[in-house]
Amino acid sequence: MSKVKLTIKESKCRCGYLKKGDEFIIEDLCPPICHELWNSIYPFIYALQNGADLDYGNIKAPMFDMKCPDDGRVIVHGERI
Incomplete structure (x- = not known):
């Protein structure tokens, strides 16, 4: 299975989970982002x-x-790597 890279492009997250520029590599588990x-x-x-x-x-x-x-409030970019 391919990996997917998530990059946070903009963030006005009410919960404060995400900041602009945060990056996550998705393999098997979900990253620490809100469920919604x-x-x-x-x-x-x-x-x-x-x-x-x-x-x-x-x-x-x-x-x-x-x-x-x-x-x-949050804009995310995802791409296969």
Whole structure:
């Protein structure tokens, strides 16, 4: 299974879990992020880990960008490495 790197691009996290520039490598376990954000991005992470390319603008690519469901307070970029 491929690894996925998460990079926090922007953060106004109410809980203070995430800071801009934080990076996590996803293998088997979820990183220390809130459940709401994890539940939103996990389907994309799972797809990338299993070789999928995702819609990324006008192309297909092994990456995604997503905003936190809490009014977009956190922006995360994920990419297969």
